[in-house]
Amino acid sequence: MKLSIEPLTKESFAPYGDVIETSGSDFFPINNGSTQRFHDLAEVQLDAGARTLVNIFRATPLSYPLNIRMVERHPVGSQAFVPLNNRPYLVAVAPRGDVVSVDDLKIFSARGDQGVNYHAGTWHHPVLALEAVSDFLVIDRGGEGPNCDEFFFDEPEIWIDL
Amino acid sequence: MKLSIEPLTKESFAPYGDVIETSGSDFFPINNGSTQRFHDLAEVQLDAGARTLVNIFRATPLSYPLNIRMVERHPVGSQAFVPLNNRPYLVAVAPRGDVVSVDDLKIFSARGDQGVNYHAGTWHHPVLALEAVSDFLVIDRGGEGPNCDEFFFDEPEIWIDL
Numbered sequence: 188m189k190l191s192i193e194p195l196t197k198e199s200f201a202p203y204g205d206v207i208e209t210s211g212s213d214f215f216p217i218n219n220g221s222t223q224r225f226h227d228l229a230e231v232q233l234d235a236g237a238r239t240l241v242n243i244f245r246a247t248p249l250s251y252p253l254n255i256r257m258v259e260r261h262p263v264g265s266q267a268f269v270p271l272n273n274r275p276y277l278v279a280v281a282p283r284g285d286v287v288s289v290d291d292l293k294i295f296s297a298r299g300d301q302g303v304n305y306h307a308g309t310w311h312h313p314v315l316a317l318e319a320v321s322d323f324l325v326i327d328r329g330g331e332g333p334n335c336d337e338f339f340f341d342e343p344e345i346w347i348d349l
Numbered sequence: 350m351k352l353s354i355e356p357l358t359k360e361s362f363a364p365y366g367d368v369i370e371t372s373g374s375d376f377f378p379i380n381n382g383s384t385q386r387f388h389d390l391a392e393v394q395l396d397a398g399a400r401t402l403v404n405i406f407r408a409t410p411l412s413y414p415l416n417i418r419m420v421e422r423h424p425v426g427s428q429a430f431v432p433l434n435n436r437p438y439l440v441a442v443a444p445r446g447d448v449v450s451v452d453d454l455k456i457f458s459a460r461g462d463q464g465v466n467y468h469a470g471t472w473h474h475p476v477l478a479l480e481a482v483s484d485f486l487v488i489d490r491g492g493e494g495p496n497c498d499e500f501f502f503d504e505p506e507i508w509i510d511l
Binding site for chain 2: 195205208209212214217218221222224225226227228229231233238239240241242243244245246247263267269271272275297300302304307313314322324326329
């Protein structure tokens with residue numbers, strides 16, 4: 188089956204997490220009015236004793252049509268991706284739960300000025316850069332204990348094409 | 350007096366916080382080798398009961414020569430700025446302490462692929478965008494209680510010129 192791609196919006200992404208963008212977000216002025224603060228755009232989720240990590244992921248685009256074989260989740264922490272090169276990318280997600288149905292997979296096309304924050308437990312495909320090698324600022328959880336589950340689909344024919 | 354500007358490096362910025370960049374940072378491969386993870390690039394500092402905020406600051410460049418009148422600090426939380434438009438900016442800092450001497454002010458020129466993370470208590474000037482209105486991803490502290498002190502210089506003639 189070939190999955191359809193829809194534009195990323197705060198509303199459509201709400202079941203999975205936050206869209207980090209200025210568009211449609213509230214701000215207040217700071218620094219004598221020279222700066223607009225778009226405030227508190229993502230919920231950083233951590234279990235007790237964990238800390239916030241700041242990382243850069245340098246992602247090479249995969250080849251399309253892309254055969255989707257798996258998704259992963261971080262059960263005890265959120266994970267945010269914010270593009271640093273203003274290039275579009277894809278986001279593949281499925282709802283929280285112990286199993287993932289192919290029918291529940293959603294593919295979003297994100298603009299280069301949109302970040303995403305997967306809430307803890309949201310199934311997602313590893314980062315899907317497009318066009319060129321791209322850097323993303325990633326905000327996630329550092330701490331003891333396991334925090335990554337993988338789910339492999341039985342169906343061999345799950346495809347995304349651009 | 351006119352302050353001199355020096356290039357931002359991890360070494361020169363170490364007394365004030367972290368430089369968030371891939372250059373000179375370690376990474377490890379993830380996602381079957383398609384992604385490099387430059388891991389744990391900044392120390393996010395929070396007091397007990399506080400949480401991590403993710404924000405976007407949209408900053409209008411100030412006019413140069415710039416007359417520096419004040420610096421501020423966040424005593425109980427770090428604050429990171431990561432440029433989203435790949436444009437250079439300036440960073441003005443002074444060491445932690447109850448008073449700020451003009452002689453201790455340092456001005457760094459940051460590249461568009463370098464972020465900074467001010468550690469709690471580091472004195473700094475509000476964001477100094479250059480060239481055009483610029484967005485920065487800002488990671489700081491949300492919580493109860495005051496977290497911003499301002500220090501105004503007695504000297505009226507402190508200048509930065511480009």
